[in-house]
Amino acid sequence: MENSIIKVVNLSHRYSVQWAIKDINLDIKKNGIYGLLGANGAGKSTIMNIMCGVLKQTGGDVYIRGISMLNDPINAKRFLGFLPQKPPVLSELTVEEYLNYAANLRLMDSNDIDDAVTEVMEKVGIGHFRRRLIGNLSGGYQQRVGIAQAIIHKPALVVLDEPTNGLDPNQILEVRNLIREIAEERTVVLSTHILQEVQALCDHIWMINHGDVVFSGSIVDFDNYIIPESLLVTMIGAPSIDELKNIAGVVEVTELGNYRYKVKFESAQEATERIVEMSVAKGWRLTEIIQEKNSLEAIFTELSNKNNL
Numbered sequence: 001m002e003n004s005i006i007k008v009v010n011l012s013h014r015y016s017v018q019w020a021i022k023d024i025n026l027d028i029k030k031n032g033i034y035g036l037l038g039a040n041g042a043g044k045s046t047i048m049n050i051m052c053g054v055l056k057q058t059g060g061d062v063y064i065r066g067i068s069m070l071n072d073p074i075n076a077k078r079f080l081g082f083l084p085q086k087p088p089v090l091s092e093l094t095v096e097e098y099l100n101y102a103a104n105l106r107l108m109d110s111n112d113i114d115d116a117v118t119e120v121m122e123k124v125g126i127g128h129f130r131r132r133l134i135g136n137l138s139g140g141y142q143q144r145v146g147i148a149q150a151i152i153h154k155p156a157l158v159v160l161d162e163p164t165n166g167l168d169p170n171q172i173l174e175v176r177n178l179i180r181e182i183a184e185e186r187t188v189v190l191s192t193h194i195l196q197e198v199q200a201l202c203d204h205i206w207m208i209n210h211g212d213v214v215f216s217g218s219i220v221d222f223d224n225y226i227i228p229e230s231l232l233v234t235m236i237g238a239p240s241i242d243e244l245k246n247i248a249g250v251v252e253v254t255e256l257g258n259y260r261y262k263v264k265f266e267s268a269q270e271a272t273e274r275i276v277e278m279s280v281a282k283g284w285r286l287t288e289i290i291q292e293k294n295s296l297e298a299i300f301t302e303l304s305n306k307n308n309l
């Protein structure tokens with residue numbers, strides 16, 4: 001227990017009659033970026049809110065550096081910073097005022113606060129808005145202020161609930177870079193419903209489905225599940241379906257309209273190479289060939305059925 005940064009033991013929660021999460025066990029022993037991946041309603045926020053002492057669980061416990069969140073929440077919380085799904089910012093304060101307030105809430109030494117506020121504003125790239133009212137900042141900058149309050153006291157563990165939700169594509173990339181920087185010095189646990197997000201950021205994934213952990217492993221382990229299912233092929237001069245079906249390695253062909261075909265195969269590599277070769281040789285005018293990956297839902301179903309934990 002003592003060498004865990006965070007350990008979640010048999011955690012369960014019921015809001016009214018229905019269980020939102022059931023018997024969750026997680027353990028983090030070394031720094032890195034850890035992702036909770038799940039569809040909306042899977043139970044990610046419930047786990048994170050309990051991890052951070054914002055919600056009291058029905059059963060089980062969370063230990064931060066060996067300290068029980070249930071029995072000693074004040075000390076357990078010293079080691080963590082939390083960005084809830086909705087940034088907990090106060091729109092009527094300036095960035096600087098709000099971060100001062102957050103530092104005081106974190107019981108920081110008053111002599112250290114001014115420097116810590118300046119440092120964290122630089123880190124998250126909001127120094128130029130220090131006197132701007134938070135209510136007048138864009139969503140992306142409000143998110144940065146939310147991240148700043150989560151790291152101002154330099155916690156060992158930072159928990160970010162859907163940190164890129166609602167941001168535009170540029171802001172998403174900026175916030176992802178910021179998360180990578182933050183993780184250089186500490187452990188980050190984040191939640192997302194976006195597969196690409198965990199692939200882009202996380203060293204380890206827990207996949208949550210209906211309140212259960214259905215997968216726990218590295219990105220490499222996880223990628224083995226995202227096997228291609230079929231090819232989507234566009235050919236302006238395609239031959240008959242029968243001729244396409246006769247290509248070595250092709251199992252089934254469906255015409256989708258607009259010169260598009262869905263091709264199921266035995267081996268993705270072989271089918272792709274053959275289609276490209278034959279299209280060139282026979283003038284089928286191939287304009288696009290894409291590997292269709294398993295959807296998140298299909299992976300959830302497969303993993304839930306395997307029950308491989």
Ligand SMILES: Nc1ncnc2c1ncn2[C@@H]1O[C@H](COP(=O)(O)OP(=O)(O)OP(=O)(O)O)[C@@H](O)[C@H]1O
Nearest residue numbers: 015016020038039040041042043044045046047193
């Ligand atoms: N305050 C609440 N009262 C009753 N049920 C709730 C409450 N909060 C969450 N739930 C339910 O608990 C389940 C898990 O919700 P939770 O918010 O943890 O999921 P999530 O994975 O974080 O999803 P999202 O990304 O949509 O927030 C859902 O069925 C949800 O409807």
